[in-house]
Amino acid sequence: MPELIVPTVRLHAAWIEAHREWGAGLHEDGFGLWSSDEVNSPAGFAAWVTRLTAAADPAWPAGAAHLYRWIVEDDRVLGGIVFRYEFDGATPPMGHLGYGVRPSARRRGLASWALGRMLDEARLVGLDRVLIMCAPDNVASARTIEHHGGVLADVRDTGLGPARRYWVKL
Template structure:
């Protein structure tokens, strides 16, 4: 049975296994991993996890221009199978990237985990007082289109971005 857990240093090895399965590139949306994050060493991983946890804490200062964000990892039996992020507010970044970002490692796909995780994060969004969420995905990402639509996403438009055209959906809460 999957569960959503806050980022934790306890899952360092399991997270590294998931990361290695993805391979290099910008395709692990939901983990909040930036180009300057060093996650291989225990100290680097701990610093990254602390940053992720801090980004959801209203009492902590975050990088200017970055939205507050709640990160969760999709975990099954201490195996990290994915990640999902709920970006708070309506900053320019959120209006470009959406309130939600998620990714499921290749070996765990086609099992409904993304739909399950998105449904759980919608509950967290309600607790935060959000009334609707923007979800964005690449136009050719059929799996994400299905995930978003299964969770109530209503298609708004296709827009060009610096990473290519994206489909935009709104999910009413």
């Protein structure tokens, strides 16, 4: 049975295995990985995990929070999801939610399951709707968002490339 957990250094090897499965240069949405992060060494991984967990604190960065969770089953990292929100009610530039499931764990409903849990978090902080984006050709992600009531607003360039933008009423 999968679970959503707070990022932890305990799963360093399992996370590296998932990261390698994605392949070099591929984006793993939901993990908050920056190009400057060094995750291969224990010290670098620990620093990255510390940044992820600190991001849930309202003081980092001022006025915003990022709640990162890993999708884990039997100590295997299957994916990641992030809930981003601004305390002033503004919509984050990359939307409120982002997620990714490693290739070997796809088509099991994990993204939909994790998204449902994180939509509950959005309700808890009082949001009445959230913005979720996906690549225009990512049919599986579009279906996942639509399954949770997502209504396509538009397709536009986000600065990182084009994205389908969906609003989900909570």
